[in-house]
Amino acid sequence: MAVARTFAVALNGLDGHVVEVEADIAPGLPAFVLIGLPDTALGESRERVRAAAVNAGCPLTQRKLTINLSPAALRKQGSGFDLAIAVAALAASGDVGVESVSGVVHLGELGLDGRLRPIPGVLPSVAAARRAGFAKVMVPTANAEEAELVEGIRVIAVASLRDAAIWHGAGFSPEPVDPVGLPAAGARSNEDDGALDMIDVLGNDEAIEALTVAAAGGHHVSMVGPPGAGKTMLAARLPGILPDLTDDEALEVTSILSLVGAPIGRELMRRPPFEAPHHTASAISIVGGGSGRIVPGAVVRATNGVLFLDEAPEFPARVLDVLRQPLEAGTITVHRANGVAAFPARFQLVLAANPCPCGRYGSPDDECTCTPIARRRYLARLSGPLLDRVDIRLSVRRLSVAAMRASRAGGSPISGHEPESTSGSSAAIRQRVVEARAVAAERLAATPWTRNAHVSGSWLRTGPRHLPHAVTSSLDRAFERGAITMRGFDRTLRLAWTLADLDSASTPTAHHVGAALFLRRGMGS
Template identity: 40%
Template sequence: MLVKTFSSAVYGIKATTITIEVNISSGTQYFIVGLPDSAIKESTFRVESALHSAGLRMPRQKIVINMAPADIKKEGSAYDLAMAIGILAASGQINAHKLDKYLLLGELSLDGSLQAIKGALSIAIQAQKEGFKGIVLPAINAREAAVVGDLEVYGLENISEVIAFANEEKTFDRIFVDTKAEFLNNANNYDTDFADVQGQENIKRALEIAAAGGHNVILIGPPGAGKTMLAKRLPSILPPLSLSESLETTKIHSVAGKIAASSSLMTIRPFRAPHHTVSDVALVGGGGNPQPGEISLAHNGVLFLDELPEFKRSVLEVLRQPLEERQITISRAKFTVDYPASFMLIASMNPCPCGYYNHPDKDCVCSPMHVQRYLSKVSGPLLDRIDLHVEVTPVNFQELTAKQRAESSKTIRSRVIQAREMQEQRFKREDKMHNNAQMNTKKVRELCKVNAAGQTLLKNAMEKLGLSARAYDRILKVARTIADLDGNPEIEVHHLAEAIHYRSLDREAWAG
């Protein structure tokens, strides 16, 4: 008897429906065809043990399972449930009439319980597009899939419950998630706040500018100056995620298996801080079965690279293309996977190996050559993609013990949102531009015009401060954002002066 069940495979962040065709005939052998990997071939033992645990039997006949389309490689153990139910239906042990309306997903334990899968949200979205009535999957993934409101989602604990569902012996509660309510209730629920940071007003101002324009930032300062503490608070002043951004971010984390069982949506902007020992594959994604890397997990949020010069040079260099294209393409012999990677980069570093170059109180023991060698670990092309270079100095005792509470993230965020709204209007006819940091050279020339006094200031800055030519466009972009924060349609001289101040590492005299 031939029976078809349906499951799904995730490639990148998109799902593809897989048809599981089970045919049982006379004989004794067991075949799985359709490019299965080792995890799928090993499913024979998991399925047989799970069926015995449910009080059923594995047919002692010839079983052929085809996974269609047969030219796509199938990987992972999420097909266990669909194959087990297909075998039971083909052998006449359960009723199969409603199986063609549902996707079945889940890894089987030997006792028949269902283990978590990855990519439940992507799978549910694709199931809805293809007209499936619902999806049956492990309970731990149910809320994640139930974000797709028009789809019946049943989160079950074991294969016995799935059999009862197929035979209509028991009624199970459909999982409901009020997507909009959950999104609104949990949006901007950050654990950190700029109000906790005493002093460092100039650094907060720089981060406000970065958030308003989507600019990348590098913080340079001695140990203990507060670089990491400030960086961790950056997401709290970024504009709230839109619902579409939330769904896209959730899909990426779902594919990576990073969604908690109690949650269904990513409602706050992600903050990823990989250790400096991270590999290039872990950072950008990849592997035999390609998975999203840290830059994709930071999509619509912040990627924080602490102690930037300690990262391997090869790791830093792979960031250059994603920073420009805002996506990463992973190519394999038979397929190509695209992961979105639109993130804000914030990096921090010491100014020298000992950490105390330019420190107001402590002496640096590094020679100019050692300082320059340390700074040169970060390449010019990477620095070229970082708009703001900010020097962080230690907080003095008076600021640290001041009783006056600092400005809250909520207050700062309100100004950032206003500036972003101006940019949305400015770029409403552009497909791939949403903020000032994304402007290309043509748009910079068109939208960042300065008067004669501003041109004179830029000319003097280039000559007297030894600024590099590559700094010119970056200064104009940052000046445009500063003007937006002021609500000014024109770039004034003081906007340019502040933007020039944020190009420390472009100065030829910096670090000797």
């Protein structure tokens, strides 16, 4: 009997690699041999596939069956190869068409009753199959809607191994079964952030304008203030003023949700994600890992969105330090004994902290009991290298009723905009952000970047858009005094360009550079 071949997909992070599944039947004692560097879950597929085939009414051969997963040097993980192994074995024994199975990518886990169970990572797997040139993919019924999000490939949904065999030409009579469904948890909605509107934030016009600048340029933010000052409220509403994701960003975000096993709806996620891990989170939960399949961490799940660390000084220093590399590179590579996985990790970081351990320092009503040394040690938990990567630093104060009412009377000290445009609804602020990003995208059309926060510092300093000394004189003096680092110099220039984009200015002025330096060195401090 000739060797039968079909295909599956092995995921390494978000990257999918098409795997050829070969089945060979040879004379000898009954055996089921699986080779090709499978992990434990995949190695156990021998028993799952054999039992599923028997209970589905299409038993496998009783001769020696060898399954090879090629390329053999590539690690294969998980139970998503079950369907491909089963149909390849059936094709080798002549129960289904060899030519039919060779043109389809098969994804799915088999239950002992022969039904197909949904698996995580279907969306990136189908996208990898399409990139490899395949026109058809077979998936469990529960994963069909998710797979159909990838355009240009035919999705074949089957509920059981018997249905899959019949589709490939087996002479079995159909036996209806109830498809295995997805978990009861609902899929994330594109309107999840609609209830959190910036108009609910009162008396913090300066902070709202600063977050508008952060959203327009993709800048990182830190907020220091006593409890009740509105830090968490502001951070939770930042995704609401971010623009909808582009097609590529939406596919990336939805693929990450698929990879972690979250239910996927009928459309790609168009709203930026928001991740807020607790301060007891470990470094592995932040960056990703696991003893088996490498699972994305919070920095990956926040890709193209916001990562909010509330009570940031309470996070262990080791956890905070792992953020440095993804903040600079926009990617994270997780190394474990069972393999290496690379993930996207370009997000906006928002840090929130109390001014001291008791949280009352600077409050006009409460007396702080912390010593100056205790206050310095508390905030020193946020290391200098980490804070140097934060573009905007806010000092948020609790406001009185009189100050809250008077806050609407004047414009923002950052850019001088009228208060209606800085303290309006999230939809109105989002429109300003969209317009500013469009200006930046047009200016950067001939470069690899689309947002100001991602632009190379050397390009800003020496490229065609470099600013004259008369405009950057305040920034130059701060650098000469050692008040900011070279990284801080570049990040301040990026902020100045974002402020200019919000003002629809063709180039930053000295006022924009001064306002950027004001934001960089700690607004309101």
